[in-house]
Amino acid sequence: MSRDMGRPKSLQPKPTPGDPLKRTEPNQFHTDFVATDFQSTIALSLPTTELLSGHTEIQAHAVAQTESVPLLEEAAILFATGQTKVAEHMLRSVIDQDNLGNATPIAWFMLFDLYQIEQNQYAFESLSLDYAGKYETSPPVWRNLEPSAEKSDDEGENKATPNLSFPAQLDGDIIKLLQRLNTLSEQNKVLKLDFGRVKQVDPVGCGLLLRALRNLKKTKHDLIVVGAQNLTAQIQAILEVGRRDETEAPWLLLMEILQLLQMKEAFEETSIDYCVTFEVSPPAYEAPLNKITTAVAEPLSPVTETRAESFMMPRTIEGKTEGLVADIVEYAKSHDFVILNCSQLERVEFGASAQLLNGLVPISGSGKTIQFNEVNYLVMHLFNAMGLKNVAAIVPRKQS
Incomplete structure (x- = not known):
């Protein structure tokens, strides 16, 4: 197949005055798309003045x-x-009119x-051929994505591994984090658990984590465990041979982790102390x-520590967002x-974006920096349009 690689006069197919776009929803409309006189059909009236509180410096390229x-x-x-379809035809019209100056390439990317x-x-x-002809540069590359549903186990391994970082205090407050772990375990075969920040544990937190690890063992989830030896050291710090505490959970958790790490000798020594x-x-x-794959948590400076990980957003956000916002709030507590x-x-979804904005305002207002990456x-x-740029930096996905 050969194509004229010169500057294209227009893109096909595109709407013409004789081929109006039709909306099949209630209150149908017919419109001829001309980028210079396209009128907005959706009114936005979101207050944004209070959204700037607590927001820190945004990267220059993100602002642009x-x-x-x-x-x-x-x-x-x-x-x-x-x-x-309406959005597609509108973008084609914008590209054909080519009257947005430096913003026109963004219409192509959209x-x-x-x-x-x-x-x-x-x-x-x-x-892609039209883009290469117009701009004389390489167009974005088609990416073979995994289907959103009915993936095979092998296909599922190719997607990003969810990473849960445990806080400095391993206590009863980790229950929300473990609820998120349970949700992620239903959607992912491999999970990453990072215990590198744990500095103190208590029996309640040990009991909650023990139950979660045993459930993951039953379901045969593959795990990437970071900072496991740090966690074992924190557990050992609250144990004393011969002292019976209210619960055996810390001892049982310690032995569970030693088994995950396949440290048989250390397990047997601990089991004897437990028996005594x-x-x-x-x-x-x-x-x-x-x-089970283990990794040592690398020492990080206070600045790079908070930038080392990210919260993975779902493929689609629609309907009510309370659960997603709650997960982000929980993640933000330690970042x-x-x-x-x-x-x-x-x-x-349009309505979900407004809910997401409302959920992020308190996080931004607390002094934390929010950044959407690879958007x-x-x-x-x-x-x-919805005003999220007032509470967060928005970094677009690189076109390659």
Whole structure:
């Protein structure tokens, strides 16, 4: 197949005055798309003056990318409200008119993202040829994504591994974190547990973590365990041979972790101490059946420590967002720099974006910095329109 690689006169297919776009929802409208006189169809009236409190410096390149472009924000809102075809035709019109100056390439990137999300590879590649001809540079590359549902186990291994970082205090407050762990375990075969920050444990926290680890062992989840030896040291610090505490949970958790690490000799020594303390038969050593990978937590400066990890956003955000916001709030408790990884995020429903904004305002107001990373251009301009750029830095996904 050969194509004219010169500067394209127009993109096909595109709407014409004789081929109006039709909306099939109530209050249907018909419109001819001309980028110069396209009128906004959705009114936004969100107060943003109080959203700036507690917000810190935003990276310069993120600011440049989050400047308001009404036509592009309109297309993003149309996509967010499910009007994908209308958004597509509008972006094509913007590209054909080529009157947005430096913002015009963003319209191309938004259309690339739309075709990627819709898994329309033919349209994506056709657009790539037009882009290469116009700008004389390489277009974005088509990415083979895993289906959002019905993935095989092998396919599931290719996606990002969820990372749960445990706080300095391992106590009863970790129950919300473990609830999130339970949710993630239903969607992921491999989980990463980071105990590098733990500085103190108590029996209640030990009991909660013990139950969670035993459940993961039953379900045969593969684990990446970071800072396990740090955790064992904190548990050993509260144990004393011969002293019977109210619960055996710290002893049992210590032995559970030693088994995960396949440290048989240390397990047997601990089991003897446990036997002497509680006057029971020592438990038998059982090597883990699931795959366990260990890693040592690297010492980090206070600044880089908070930037080292991120909160993985879901593929789609729609409906009520209370659960998602609660998870972000929990993550923010142990992170001054709240990084929201949007590498898998494809679409945010219009109403859900407003709920997400309301949920992030208190976090920003508490003095924490929020940053959306690897955001696709459709979501980025929706966030701009909804005012999320006033509470968070929005860093777009690199086009490669």
